[in-house]
Amino acid sequence: MKRDLSINFYSIFKWVILISFVLYAVFPFLWLILASLKTNAELLDDPFALPEVFQFKNYADAMEAAGLGQLIINSLVISTSATFLNILFSSMCAFAIARHTFWGKNVLFLMITAGILVPLNALIIPYFAIINFLNLYDTRLGLILVYCAVGLPVSTFILTEFFKSIPKEIEEASFLDGCNFVSRYFKIMLPLAIPGLATAGTFQFILCWNEFIYAMLLTSSTEIRTIQFGISYFTNQFFSDYVGMFAAVVISILPSITVFILFQERVITGLTAGSVKG
Amino acid sequence: MKLRKDEVVWLLIFIAPAICLFFLFFILPILFLFVTSFTNWDGIGAEFVGLENYSKLLNKKSFIRAITNNLYWCVTAALITVPLALIVALLLAHRSRGWKVFRTVLFIPQVVSSAAIAMLWAAMFNAEYGLVNFLLEIIGFSDFEKYNWLGNVRTANAALIGFSLCYVGYFMVIMLAKTAGISDDYYDAANIDGATQFQKDVYITAPLIKSTFFLCIILAVIFNLRQFEYVYLMTAGGPANKTQVLVVYIWNELSVQRLGRGNAAGVIMICIGAALLLILRKLLKSETYN
Numbered sequence: 001m002k003r004d005l006s007i008n009f010y011s012i013f014k015w016v017i018l019i020s021f022v023l024y025a026v027f028p029f030l031w032l033i034l035a036s037l038k039t040n041a042e043l044l045d046d047p048f049a050l051p052e053v054f055q056f057k058n059y060a061d062a063m064e065a066a067g068l069g070q071l072i073i074n075s076l077v078i079s080t081s082a083t084f085l086n087i088l089f090s091s092m093c094a095f096a097i098a099r100h101t102f103w104g105k106n107v108l109f110l111m112i113t114a115g116i117l118v119p120l121n122a123l124i125i126p127y128f129a130i131i132n133f134l135n136l137y138d139t140r141l142g143l144i145l146v147y148c149a150v151g152l153p154v155s156t157f158i159l160t161e162f163f164k165s166i167p168k169e170i171e172e173a174s175f176l177d178g179c180n181f182v183s184r185y186f187k188i189m190l191p192l193a194i195p196g197l198a199t200a201g202t203f204q205f206i207l208c209w210n211e212f213i214y215a216m217l218l219t220s221s222t223e224i225r226t227i228q229f230g231i232s233y234f235t236n237q238f239f240s241d242y243v244g245m246f247a248a249v250v251i252s253i254l255p256s257i258t259v260f261i262l263f264q265e266r267v268i269t270g271l272t273a274g275s276v277k278g
Numbered sequence: 279m280k281l282r283k284d285e286v287v288w289l290l291i292f293i294a295p296a297i298c299l300f301f302l303f304f305i306l307p308i309l310f311l312f313v314t315s316f317t318n319w320d321g322i323g324a325e326f327v328g329l330e331n332y333s334k335l336l337n338k339k340s341f342i343r344a345i346t347n348n349l350y351w352c353v354t355a356a357l358i359t360v361p362l363a364l365i366v367a368l369l370l371a372h373r374s375r376g377w378k379v380f381r382t383v384l385f386i387p388q389v390v391s392s393a394a395i396a397m398l399w400a401a402m403f404n405a406e407y408g409l410v411n412f413l414l415e416i417i418g419f420s421d422f423e424k425y426n427w428l429g430n431v432r433t434a435n436a437a438l439i440g441f442s443l444c445y446v447g448y449f450m451v452i453m454l455a456k457t458a459g460i461s462d463d464y465y466d467a468a469n470i471d472g473a474t475q476f477q478k479d480v481y482i483t484a485p486l487i488k489s490t491f492f493l494c495i496i497l498a499v500i501f502n503l504r505q506f507e508y509v510y511l512m513t514a515g516g517p518a519n520k521t522q523v524l525v526v527y528i529w530n531e532l533s534v535q536r537l538g539r540g541n542a543a544g545v546i547m548i549c550i551g552a553a554l555l556l557i558l559r560k561l562l563k564s565e566t567y568n
Contacts, residue, residue, distance in 0.1 A: 093296035122544035126307035149303035210391030272455035
């Protein structure tokens with residue numbers, strides 16, 4: 001009897017803890033969505049009450065006021081191209097490292113993956129100078145190159161581990177059949193590595209979409225600017241369209257949450273495969 | 279796999295883009311950072327000034343405040359966020375009904391951009407319409423009406439640290455994945471001995487994921503050293519430089535064109551990062567292989 005009681009206490013404790021953490025993580029988002037559907041007067045009057053009428057036009061207004069449409073397109077173009085290039089380059093490098101022996105291979109792999117530990121934000125001034133030197137300031141290409149490089153260590157690490165796990169026999173058979181280096185990569189390895197590519201690609205896309213400091217550092221015009229930097233326009237202290245700000249934040253977070261929900265198993269396995277070993 | 283002679287060229291072509299990018303955005307900037315940190319480079323000209331940048335920085339109160347704040351972030355993450363994540367991971371490790379839902383939901387703050395989280399929590403703490411004051415009032419703390427959490431010297435840091443607990447999910451997921459590899463034999467043996475669930479969590483699961491717990495501490499320290507968006511967007515380092523952190527400090531130097539000085543701050547930041555990593559490795563290694 002006593003034992004049953006203690007089990008019950010423990011499971012009550014467990015649910016209280018779990019539910020309070022869930023509330024902490026998610027409740028602000030629910031409030032964000034609720035607040036984005038009110039009027040400014042309703043928000044100041046009572047931040048938590050339901051609005052009288054759901055103000056879906058806040059979203060249209062926010063799109064209009066901050067030019068969010070253009071910013072979303074910029075973010076999509078920059079994130080997808082940076083993800084594509086990053087995955088192409090890092091999978092090529094990972095293929096070379098994982099499936100071949102050559103001089104300096106281990107040094108190369110160690111050096112690139114050690115990049116994960118470099119606090120890159122310390123390098124904002126050199127980045128600014130390099131991008132200016134290359135004449136890429138305020139261009140999409142500049143941001144794409146930077147994002148591609150910043151994600152390189154993680155992608156190369158995930159993909160190298162993945163390529164190593166593919167059985168050697170498949171490649172050896174194709175080698176005997178006369179497949180050369182390039183077609184072994186494109187025709188044999190890439191199709192087999194699709195789960196690994198998806199993992200690394202999801203990571204890279206979320207990284208690019210969410211990136212803020214380089215977007216602020218390396219762009220200045222609204223035609224180039226990304227959405228994460230764009231929403232900070234609403235933090236201007238003389239700006240009082242609070243509900244518009246909430247709507248803009250909701251718009252900016254939807255794509256990365258959608259990608260995560262779609263690929264969540266990939267994100268979680270990638271995260272653990274990448275970090276448990278590293 | 280052995281390479282044919284003609285394939286060596288292809289191998290070089292395959293590793294070339296990654297090496298170029300790595301050189302251009304990792305090696306070159308770090309060298310550049312070190313070299314210019316000894317000059318008074320302002321974007322136009324640069325003269326060698328020796329250690330002047332460093333001595334000026336280390337004599338500046340706001341810079342020291344930035345370092346201590348960064349360390350403060352790192353320590354709270356290591357001593358509060360990661361242990362809390364461990365508790366949640368242990369509870370979800372029972373894999374009772376719905377654990378995947380909890381995992382997904384708790385991970386969501388991690389996939390949302392830091393800029394959006396910063397703006398969301400700045401709104402939560404807002405004095406006019408923020409939910410924090412509103413909820414405090416409901417549970418009976420009426421003195422917090424119109425209290426400005428982020429604008430007040432006394433509470434700004436605490437508010438920043440407080441909200442950062444929403445990142446528990448990230449570390450939890452890493453530790454939870456490690457528990458999947460624990461053999462059922464341990465638990466079967468414990469069941470025969472009549473162990474309670476609590477005892478199984480504390481004496482079996484927790485020790486077996488110790489190495490991952492330490493890994494999470496290292497990750498937490500790295501992330502908190504380079505954080506920028508929260509402070510920049512929520513308080514901009516204020517009030518009175520109270521919440522300043524290193525990257526925001528570097529950003530401010532950049533915006534007044536003191537590039538050499540900013541790079542010296544960057545060098546100090548990288549050195550602090552390296553020192554923290556070495557210390558943690560040393561501390562945790564002796565623990566892990568005990």
